Amino acid sequence: MKEIKHMANNILLPIAGRGQRFVEDGYETPKPLIKTNGKYLIERSLESLDLTQSNLIFVVRxxxxxxxxxxxxxxxxxxxxIKIIPIDYVTEGTLCTCLLAEEFINNKDSLTIFTPDCYFEPKFYYPKETTxxxxxxxxxxxxxxxALVATFYSEAPAHSYVRLNTNNVVQEAREKEVISNHAIGGLYYFKSGFDFVSYAKVMIEKNIRVNNEFYIAPIFNLMISEQFKVTIDKNTRHDILGTPEDIEKHEL
Incomplete structure (x- = not known):
């Protein structure tokens, strides 16, 4: 085992959604810029991650x-x-939004994808050692x-889930289907950006959708089928910030 020093870990933040729940509630401010406890939602969410030695890549509207x-x-x-990628259309899902950053992430550097509408602890520090x-x-x-996915305890059908073996190795991932109490907490980590891009394209070729959208979680099923090992990082605290009601609870 030896330590590997990467020049950078790429952190990709797809924040180009419409934030429909907030729009319907009368918010005019874009969801990432809504304030919670005096901080932008994007700012509060990113406090969950160690940002040192990392490239930040944002896909925005x-x-x-x-x-x-x-x-x-x-x-x-x-x-x-930081890299900012502006788009003027709605993609066919978060997976497709992430692929718009292909020129920055299709490389051997590690890749963290974070959908920043939550705050969690402990803070995520990207790994630096290999076997x-x-x-x-x-x-x-x-x-x-x-590859790795952050998880928190839940049994609500609104989330994505992973099923584990006794060693906390992921056996299966499902989007919007409760298959365990290990809900995915918005963070997906890949040893190599190459891996994400290649399997994301396979997902699109195979038209692997949920509710007619391309989500990230099913990518792990493809990787697992080819002997990739996927584990989890359990959040001890997980504050969901995805709806106006969630924001109100967070401010209490």
Whole structure:
């Protein structure tokens, strides 16, 4: 086992959704810029991750640049080296939105995809060690893996879920279907960006959709079928910030 020092971990944040629940509740501010306890939702969510030695890549709605200057706000908060990809259409799902960053993530660097409408603890620190087989070694429990997903306890059908074996190795992932009490907490980590991009394209070729959308979670089923090892990181705290009601609870 030896430590590997990456130049960077790529953190991809797909925030180009419509935020329909907020729109329906009369919010004019884009969802990522809604304030909770004095902080932008995107800002509060990103406090869940270690951002050092990482490239931040945001996929945003062009109208949010034009109407609220979200690009300037992100630059002010996270520096001018971040990548901002504006789009003026709704994609066929989060997976497709992530692939719009292919030029930045289709490489051997590790990739963290975070859908930032939650805050969780403990903070996520991306792994830096590998085993002799080339798999990453997870910092917390020394589990060797190729990909990882953050989880929290839930049995609500609105979430995605993973089913585990006794060693906390993922056996199956399902979108919007309760197959365990291990709900996916919005963070997906891949040892290599190459892996995500290649299997995401296979998902699209095979037309693997849920409710007519391409989600991220089913990608793990393809990887597992080809002997990739996927593990979990259990959140001890997980605050959902996806709806107006969630924001109100968080501010109590």
């Amino acid at each position: 062009k109208e949010h640049i034009d109407s609220h200057g979200i690009d300037e706000i992100l630059n002010l908060k996270y520096g001018n080296d 002799s087989s080339g798999r990453f070694l997870w910092n917390r429990d020394k589990q060797a893996f190729d």
